Amino acid sequence: MGYTVAGTELETDAEGFLLEPDYRDEVVNVIAAAENIELTARHREVVNYMRDEYREHGHTPNFRNMLKGVNEFWPDADSKALYDLFPLGPAKQAAKIAGLPQPYGKGGY
Secondary structure: OOOOOEEEEEEEEOOOOEEOOOHHHHHHHHHHHHHHOOOOOOHHHHHHHHHHHHHHOOOOOOOHHHHHOOOOOOOOOHHHHHHHHOOOOOHHHHHHOOOOOOOOOOOOO
16 A cells, blocks of 8 residues: 655555655645545644654654643643544554654554
8 A cells, every 4th residue: 555645656564654754744635535534733733743753753652652742732632632633543543644654552662
């Protein structure tokens, strides 16, 4: 499975995560559409947060750390709010839509 953005095919793993990060806004739009997510301003805030975390640390946060980080710009965010935005799992689905490689998973942090 791959995504085509601006005429270029992006390489993905078997689950649809990019093998290399791509920070273009067009990538977010294409992957969100493939995930059946209609992007809102909140989605974009979380996506930008995930990208910033990846740039700074080389990986994205697990769900607990993600929730803590999101609370810095969205004080009343809770688990339900994040699952409403990213129903297949906020930490993984937000990373995918952000155009980032697959998160480490349990124990990788």
